[in-house]
Amino acid sequence: MSQQTKKGHFPWKHIIGFLISIALTLVAFATALWTDWSSTTIFIIILIFAVIQAALQLVMFMHMTEGEDGGLISGNTLFGFFIAIVIIVGTYWLMTSGHMHMGMSM
Amino acid sequence: MDLKWNEFIITGDPLILGAQISILLGGIAVVAALTYFKKWSWLWKEWLTSVDHKKLGIMYILSALLMLFRGGIDGLMIRTQLAKPGMEFLDPQHYNEVFSTHGVIMILFMAMPFLIGLINYIVPLQIGARDVAFPYLNNLSFWTFFVGMALFNISFIIGGSPDAGWTGYTPLATNEFSPGPGQNYYLLAIQIAGIGTLMTGINFFVTILKMRTKGMTLMKMSMFTWTSLITMLIIIFAFPVLTVALAMQTFDRLFGSVLFTLQGDGNPMLWVNLFWVWGHPEVYIVILPAFGIFSEIISTFARKQLFAYKAMVVSIVTISVLSFLVWVHHFFTMGNSAEANSFFSITTMAISIPTGVKIFNWLFTMYRGRITFTTPMLWSLAFIPNFVIGGVTGVMLAMAAADYQYHNTYFLVSHFHYVLISGTVFACFAGLIYWYPKMFGHKLNEKIGKWAFWIFVIGFNVCFFPQYFLGLDGMPRRISTYLPEDGWTGLNMISTIGAFMMGLAFLIFVYNIYYSWRYSPREKTGDAWGLGRNLEWATTSSIPPHYNFAVLPEVTGLDPYWDMKEKGLDQQKNTDYKPIHMPSNSSTPAIMSALMGMAAFGLVFQWYWVGIVGAVGIFITMIVRSFDYNDGYYVSVEEIKETEAKANK
Numbered sequence: 001m002s003q004q005t006k007k008g009h010f011p012w013k014h015i016i017g018f019l020i021s022i023a024l025t026l027v028a029f030a031t032a033l034w035t036d037w038s039s040t041t042i043f044i045i046i047l048i049f050a051v052i053q054a055a056l057q058l059v060m061f062m063h064m065t066e067g068e069d070g071g072l073i074s075g076n077t078l079f080g081f082f083i084a085i086v087i088i089v090g091t092y093w094l095m096t097s098g099h100m101h102m103g104m105s106m
Numbered sequence: 107m108d109l110k111w112n113e114f115i116i117t118g119d120p121l122i123l124g125a126q127i128s129i130l131l132g133g134i135a136v137v138a139a140l141t142y143f144k145k146w147s148w149l150w151k152e153w154l155t156s157v158d159h160k161k162l163g164i165m166y167i168l169s170a171l172l173m174l175f176r177g178g179i180d181g182l183m184i185r186t187q188l189a190k191p192g193m194e195f196l197d198p199q200h201y202n203e204v205f206s207t208h209g210v211i212m213i214l215f216m217a218m219p220f221l222i223g224l225i226n227y228i229v230p231l232q233i234g235a236r237d238v239a240f241p242y243l244n245n246l247s248f249w250t251f252f253v254g255m256a257l258f259n260i261s262f263i264i265g266g267s268p269d270a271g272w273t274g275y276t277p278l279a280t281n282e283f284s285p286g287p288g289q290n291y292y293l294l295a296i297q298i299a300g301i302g303t304l305m306t307g308i309n310f311f312v313t314i315l316k317m318r319t320k321g322m323t324l325m326k327m328s329m330f331t332w333t334s335l336i337t338m339l340i341i342i343f344a345f346p347v348l349t350v351a352l353a354m355q356t357f358d359r360l361f362g363s364v365l366f367t368l369q370g371d372g373n374p375m376l377w378v379n380l381f382w383v384w385g386h387p388e389v390y391i392v393i394l395p396a397f398g399i400f401s402e403i404i405s406t407f408a409r410k411q412l413f414a415y416k417a418m419v420v421s422i423v424t425i426s427v428l429s430f431l432v433w434v435h436h437f438f439t440m441g442n443s444a445e446a447n448s449f450f451s452i453t454t455m456a457i458s459i460p461t462g463v464k465i466f467n468w469l470f471t472m473y474r475g476r477i478t479f480t481t482p483m484l485w486s487l488a489f490i491p492n493f494v495i496g497g498v499t500g501v502m503l504a505m506a507a508a509d510y511q512y513h514n515t516y517f518l519v520s521h522f523h524y525v526l527i528s529g530t531v532f533a534c535f536a537g538l539i540y541w542y543p544k545m546f547g548h549k550l551n552e553k554i555g556k557w558a559f560w561i562f563v564i565g566f567n568v569c570f571f572p573q574y575f576l577g578l579d580g581m582p583r584r585i586s587t588y589l590p591e592d593g594w595t596g597l598n599m600i601s602t603i604g605a606f607m608m609g610l611a612f613l614i615f616v617y618n619i620y621y622s623w624r625y626s627p628r629e630k631t632g633d634a635w636g637l638g639r640n641l642e643w644a645t646t647s648s649i650p651p652h653y654n655f656a657v658l659p660e661v662t663g664l665d666p667y668w669d670m671k672e673k674g675l676d677q678q679k680n681t682d683y684k685p686i687h688m689p690s691n692s693s694t695p696a697i698m699s700a701l702m703g704m705a706a707f708g709l710v711f712q713w714y715w716v717g718i719v720g721a722v723g724i725f726i727t728m729i730v731r732s733f734d735y736n737d738g739y740y741v742s743v744e745e746i747k748e749t750e751a752k753a754n755k
């Protein structure tokens with residue numbers, strides 16, 4: 001795959017990435033503007049699209065998976081992502097359940 | 107902060123006065139000696155500005171030994187106060203300060219730099235590299251650590267020490283309950299040292315991944331290198347959490363935010379949570395390199411390859427993930443939901459499985475090996491049963507329901523001392539003795555070393571084993587005294603005796619350094635024990651030349667140096683020298699870190715102008731650095747020939 005762009009062929013990867021990015025942005029935009037879903041739902045949808053788009057950019061434009069360190073960089077990024085989720089979800093869970101949440105205005 | 111002069115410099119306590127006088131005299135003596143022997147420029151040029159990983163390693167270890175001494179004194183003061191009921195050696199306030207500084211110093215300023223020092227010295231050699239990936243950063247890491255350490259240590263003579271425990275729990279640590287500069291010292295000193303640790307993490311992670319010599323694939327790395335790699339990975343992901351948490355508490359204390367306070371929307375438990383999100387990975391940061399050290403020593407002195415190398419690698423990689431999934435076991439009793447406690451109870455028990463696997467690896471490595479009982483091997487052998495005791499009691503603590511009984515008692519205190527001392531501290535001693543000839547060109551005396559070993563290990567058990575029973579008998583941690591009716595007197599007395607035995611053993615250990623420097627025979631080859639298996643032993647001289655390897659070794663399998671010896675290959679025979687590119691020394695890290703210290707000192711006392719001047723200074727040194735185009739120098743072939751010839755004599 002990566003050979004294509006390197007050898008000066010038509011940059012399919014960039015074009016596809018660009019189109020998908022635009023599509024994702026438009027859909028997110030449409031959800032916010034033209035639906036009457038609750039703001040929480042809209043927020044979640046936008047968030048999901050944002051994450052997909054960030055991943056897309058890393059892979060399609062920033063060539064994260066390519067080169068001799070591609071696997072390593074991707075692995076580390078995924079690991080970092082995993083740890084971040086664990087910390088955030090875990091903390092939120094703990095701070096909003098049990099006796100802890102009493103006296104908290106969350 | 108409006109402090110009167112006599113509040114700024116702590117007065118009125120005979121113990122602190124004694125410390126102040128001895129620090130003053132010691133400082134004057136060092137300055138006088140350096141001036142008299144005209145060593146200032148040598149010290150600055152050869153050591154303080156050095157980017158050589160070997161010299162930085164030695165400086166880390168020396169600082170760590172100093173901190174082991176300071177933290178040890180703290181420990182002995184705690185044990186003296188608790189020896190009998192109603193002791194009046196330390197008043198409660200002073201007692202709180204002593205156990206708080208003891209914990210911080212032992213974990214952050216002793217265990218961490220000791221291990222990082224050993225990693226600094228050994229890992230680049232083991233992977234057949236000439237230095238680390240970012241030598242400049244390495245020096246900066248050392249200096250930020252050193253400045254953080256210095257800042258923390260002056261607290262007890264200037265302004266007062268932190269007294270909210272090494273965990274700095276809010277709300278106790280908020281301005282309301284801990285006024286004064288003490289807790290600010292805690293926050294800022296750890297912040298600065300933590301930045302250094304994070305840089306070390308990145309530096310060595312990249313070094314190990316990118317700078318291995320030809321042929322050394324990941325699965326051919328030594329176990330110490332593997333554990334270091336995983337440690338660095340954990341550092342990279344855990345330390346930012348500490349940085350953020352410390353910054354948040356700093357904001358609360360200095361700028362009146364209400365993140366962890368009882369007022370407003372603050373939530374003190376959030377601090378506890380964030381502290382342990384970092385804190386549990388941290389305990390693995392200090393134990394994994396220790397596992398690596400024991401693996402090296404055991405396979406060297408059993409003359410066998412490490413048993414089930416792959417299982418070992420898998421288990422440490424598993425630990426790196428699991429270590430982020432267990433933090434709640436430190437606050438089961440804080441009122442979490444039953445689901446949360448159960449979840450973290452199970453993950454905690456799960457992490458003891460990969461830990462347990464390794465015990466079997468070491469046992470099977472020794473099985474049918476021809477074992478030589480050197481001092482480093484003795485420390486490694488003693489580690490196994492003692493660590494098992496610590497681990498088993500850890501699993502007891504991991505059961506959330508049972509932990510309601512054990513939590514905050516001496517049972518817990520005993521657990522973590524069993525894992526930290528018999529794991530980390532034994533490993534530091536073992537590693538230092540094992541690699542001592544690499545660092546200083548001669549071994550430590552074995553006979554004196556064995557005395558220190560036996561006294562320490564026996565003293566350690568005498569000190570901490572009774573504490574399990576004190577804990578089961580209900581003695582809480584962090585109390586400054588108790589009553590005769592409590593019935594804890596006998597065991598406490600025994601425990602104190604054990605503590606002083608460890609103190610004695612430490613003195614013998616230090617004496618051994620002096621004795622061996624005077625009398626030990628100097629090593630003539632790079633392979634001081636004659637049994638070396640990894641590349642650190644493949645150097646021409648006992649202390650490697652500053653470029654480590656004249657010609658970079660090539661690796662074909664595990665235990666590469668052992669392999670070369672078996673095949674009769676001589677690394678030194680290869681004299682196809684080429685000029686070697688080496689990094690230049692730099693003086694900006696020391697200056698930058700000193701300015702960080704100044705800025706932090708200003709913040710501790712809320713003298714903002716000092717803080718601002720320091721911060722501006724930091725930016726200026728950064729700008730100066732970014733215009734520094736020096737990209738190292740070449741060691742000429744003639745110089746290599748000369749050095750190698752001298753070493754081969």
Ligand code: HEM
Binds near residue numbers: 497501504513529
């Ligand atoms: C076999 C694996 C281990 C298990 C299952 C385990 C479990 C636990 C649990 C449940 C606690 C909290 C108890 C309480 O506060 O009531 C604890 C505390 C602690 N553990 Fe471990 N542990 C293990 C290994 C280690 C290791 C390897 C180290 C470090 C080298 C370590 C260091 C500590 C420290 C420092 C504390 C207490 C910190 C404090 O409250 O001040 N543990 N352990």
Ligand SMILES: [Cu+2]
Binds near residue numbers: 385386432433435436
């Ligand atoms: Cu833990």
